[in-house]
Amino acid sequence: MxxxxxxxxxxxxxxxxxxxxxxxxxxxxxxxxxxxxxxxxxxxxxxxxxxxxxxxxxxxxxxxxxxxxxxxxxxxxxxxxxxxxxxxxxxxxxxxxxxxxxxxxxxxxxxxxxxxxxxxxxxxxxxxxxxxxxxxxxxxxxxxxxxxxxxxxxxxxxxxxxxxxxxxxxxxxxxxxxxxxxxxxxxxxxxxxxxxxxxxxxxxxxxxxxxxxxxxxxxxxxxxxxxxxxxxxxxxYSGLKGFLTNPIFHGILILIIIGGLYFELQSPGVGFPLLASGIAAVLYFAPLYIDGLAANWEIILFVIGIVLIALEIFVVPGFGITGISGIILVFTGLTLSLVDNVIFDFSGVPAVELLMALIIVSAGTFLSFLIGIPLSQKLFSSGPLAKVALQTTQDINEGYISVDSEPAHLVDATGIAQTKLRPSGKVIINEESYDAVAEIGMIDKGENIKVTRYASGQLYVVKI
CATH class of the missing domain: 3.90.226.10 (2-enoyl-CoA Hydratase; Chain A, domain 1)
Structure with missing residues (x-):
């Protein structure tokens, strides 16, 4: 029991x-x-x-x-x-x-x-x-x-x-x-x-x-x-992400983005400065986009800015509203991607964070021009990239000239107006026909003329 x-x-x-x-x-x-x-x-x-x-x-x-x-x-x-x-x-x-x-x-x-x-x-x-x-x-x-x-x-x-x-x-x-x-x-x-x-x-x-x-x-x-x-x-991955989001590295990427665009504009068609700029832009925006800092519209602002700058350079000569707008959009896109804003609501963004973003983008942009201008001159003149840019000069003394220089010896010669010059037209000198421009007023057809000078491939005449 x-x-x-x-x-x-x-x-x-x-x-x-x-x-x-x-x-x-x-x-x-x-x-x-x-x-x-x-x-x-x-x-x-x-x-x-x-x-x-x-x-x-x-x-x-x-x-x-x-x-x-x-x-x-x-x-x-x-x-x-x-x-x-x-x-x-x-x-x-x-x-x-x-x-x-x-x-x-x-x-x-x-x-x-x-x-x-x-x-x-x-x-x-x-x-x-x-x-x-x-x-x-x-x-x-x-x-x-x-x-x-x-x-x-x-x-x-x-x-x-x-x-x-x-x-x-x-x-x-x-x-x-x-x-x-x-x-x-x-x-x-x-x-x-x-x-x-x-x-x-x-x-x-x-x-x-x-x-x-x-x-x-x-x-x-x-x-x-x-x-x-x-x-x-x-x-x-977390270590790599930390490196890619480091403010110093961001400044370097901005320098490459802006500098690459500048180099490409200095020597169009080279290709690799533009490629470097594109890779830097991807490295800049990708980790910020994954973290939710860089929104779609902020990246689009940057892309539109680049397009406007390109239009200003290649399509609209001079420097006007298109180029200025492009620069503002590029700067805005780069800056806003660094802060955790909601559209244009910055109430939840610490002032020091916004200030840091402005400093990073401003410093990177400034350094890209400070370093890029003298560096591009050195690289494309005597550096390793000199061969990708045309450095040959065509001296007039060696026979290189874009217009016929034969009329230059006609200065002080006389002839008659073949057509009415108002102010440009044709004249006959030594039984040969030439294009000419009246220096003063208009010259009627058949009037006697004298060649006063020859400049930029053009004869200038006055009425005798």
């Missing part, structure tokens, strides 16, 4: 054990990790979009950003921080060593910040490629952005009588001091200096939740014991 009881209990508890084990697997946390360990740019932004999309698809419980960067382009850092702030999944960041400039902005957007001992966060002043500080309009935008990012984490309100005190999770004034050297905060930063925190300073002032030596330690601090760690793996 005991034997039967034992097997009955065994059969009862085994399914319960399997169910409990299955339930523990279901309850296991999914932590999604992705890295930013390079300059913030178009590639970082594309990876961020892909990572967040994948994290949502697998219903991740946490997104963990592994960050180590000296900064990068503000426009992409702003896009990344907006993505983080709007995420339904909590986003935490582990600063492995540096979170400077754009990296600081991204870190402050996260729900919690963990830093390796010896790491730094701050120094978010906007600089150019040479490291020189940009004008105040750029700094003003960055001050506002980093302040708003800190404010997004909220504050506690303490009311003491008539006094109300706000205790921020991330103090916006401190965040702003990472951009503006004019800010003074007692015990933290003096004027004339840009704020950068060490790990201990960041913890003390509310810009770091704790120290950690590794991703695993951050996960332990967050309280996850049973978890599945999934790491974002960039694809070749």
């Amino acid at each position: 005991n034997k039967y009881l034992f097997f009955s209990l065994l059969l009862f508890f085994i399914p319960l054990g399997l169910f409990a084990q299955s339930d523990s697997v279901v309850q296991q946390a999914v932590i999604y990790k992705y890295d930013i360990k390079r300059e913030i740019g178009s590639t970082s932004w594309i990876h961020t979009q892909n990572a967040f999309e994948e994290a949502n698809e697998i219903n991740a419980d946490v997104i963990l950003l592994h960050l180590n960067t000296y900064g990068g382009q503000v426009i992409f850092a702003d896009s990344i921080r907006t993505k983080i702030l709007n995420s339904d999944i909590p986003v935490h960041v582990f600063i492995d060593n540096n979170a400077a400039s754009a990296g600081a902005l991204i870190s402050i957007a996260c729900d919690s910040i963990y830093m390796r001992p010896g790491a730094n966060i701050g120094a978010a002043t906007v600089v150019n490629q040479s490291g020189e500080k940009m004008p105040d309009k750029y700094q003003s935008y960055m001050r506002s952005t980093i302040r708003a990012t800190a404010e997004a984490h909220g504050h506690d309100t303490i009311i003491n009588g008539k006094d109300t005190t706000y205790i921020w999770k991330r103090d916006p004034h401190i965040a702003e001091a990472m951009v503006d050297e004019s800010i003074y905060i007692a015990g933290i930063i003096d004027t004339g200096k840009i704020l950068t925190f060490t790990t201990n300073e960041a913890i003390k002032n509310g810009f770091c939740e704790g120290k950690a030596e590794s991703i695993k330690e951050v996960i332990d601090i967050l309280g996850y014991k049973e978890y599945q760690l999934i790491t974002y793996k960039p694809t070749f």
Whole structure:
């Protein structure tokens, strides 16, 4: 009887054990990790979009950003921080060593910040490629952005009588001091200096939740014991797309587009400058079209602009409304393709994004003419392309002439008008008939004439 009881209990508890084990697997946390360990740019932004999309698809419980960067382009850092702030999944960041400039902005957007001992966060002043500080309009935008990012984490309100005190999770004034050297905060930063925190300073002032030596330690601090760690793996396509959408590369493509058209106009029929221009245009618009930035009508504007410029050059001599309209349409098509506008509604487009698009297109166009004009002269005169352009001169002294030069010796000769000259007609000199033009007034048929000069293949005569 005991034997039967034992097997009955065994059969009862085994399914319960399997169910409990299955339930523990279901309850296991999914932590999604992705890295930013390079300059913030178009590639970082594309990876961020892909990572967040994948994290949502697998219903991740946490997104963990592994960050180590000296900064990068503000426009992409702003896009990344907006993505983080709007995420339904909590986003935490582990600063492995540096979170400077754009990296600081991204870190402050996260729900919690963990830093390796010896790491730094701050120094978010906007600089150019040479490291020189940009004008105040750029700094003003960055001050506002980093302040708003800190404010997004909220504050506690303490009311003491008539006094109300706000205790921020991330103090916006401190965040702003990472951009503006004019800010003074007692015990933290003096004027004339840009704020950068060490790990201990960041913890003390509310810009770091704790120290950690590794991703695993951050996960332990967050309280996850049973978890599945999934790491974002960039694809070749996403890297290529990031390269093709890089603003610097866009500027180069615009230079090739405009420069190729200019070279082709300088030497019609060569072909490969036009081919290079066409390939550059495809590389420029294709990734933007796939991303939904370049709409059909924006690409059509560009094509119509090219057609109008060609008509101005080959069909309508001079430079008028056709050529000007073509230039405006080309410039507009290239610029609007870089921003996420809806027709001509720019309400959802950040000012810095529109400004960046204008700078990229303007710089590329300017450089194409700055470099293209002297380069074309060199290439088509003494460079490797000299053979594709006609360089031979036909000197008159060597017998090359487009009109009969025989009448030139008739200057000062006399004759009679064969027809009425009003002012052009025919004259007879030495019993030969020639075309002639009356210098003054009209000359009747049969009147005596004298040749005064010969110019551009034409005899000029006066009445005697």
